[in-house]
Amino acid sequence: AQSVTQPDIHITVSEGASLELRCNYSYGATPYLFWYVQSPGQGLQLLLKYFSGDTLVQGIKGFEAEFKRSQSSFNLRKPSVHWSDAAEYFCAVGRHSGGGADGLTFGKGTHLIIQP
């Protein structure tokens, strides 16, 4: 079965500084990988996803992520964070069964705090 580990429960970053959120996954084949963001009391917003091709993926709000098969990682980066980036971030891995439902397995999330 697939699994996702987000090693950092909380991360504090100064506004304007760079950000990297870590994500490691376990899956037997090439995975579909996702990053979602959730503001307090809100639903999930898709930041970006990887399913094939270029291993560096660009997303919305200036985020990018790099798929590294050798490290089973899909870390999320942003060169300069804004106060509005404070939120909960979830990494997820999707299986592709070739038929029927797939579904996503989520990490436990990383809470991002932005210091002024």
Add this chain to the structure above:
Amino acid sequence: NAGVTQTPKFQVLKTGQSMTLQCAQDMNHNSMYWYRQDPGMGLRLIYYSASEGTTDKGEVPNGYNVSRLNKREFSLRLESAAPSQTSVYFCASGRGSGYTFGSGTRLTVV
């Protein structure tokens, strides 16, 4: 652009009461899912449905039942609510490289 619609958005139940969470999608997706979100736990899969008429258990199915009424609708039922079922519930549809999530139902069981 409705996508996935969940009702209600908020609900308070007393222990032992029953209720059904409704979910409908207009994406023409075959697959639908119910997740629960708890602090520090991420989202965990409760049940899923690969197509109309089929349902399967996910990671945390105990205390829940589901019905795939038709291609559009996938409901989640709590027969006898318990405080441990206090959570935020998300419905989703899709598969492979694309999923659409509803805005969630915040359920409190007292």
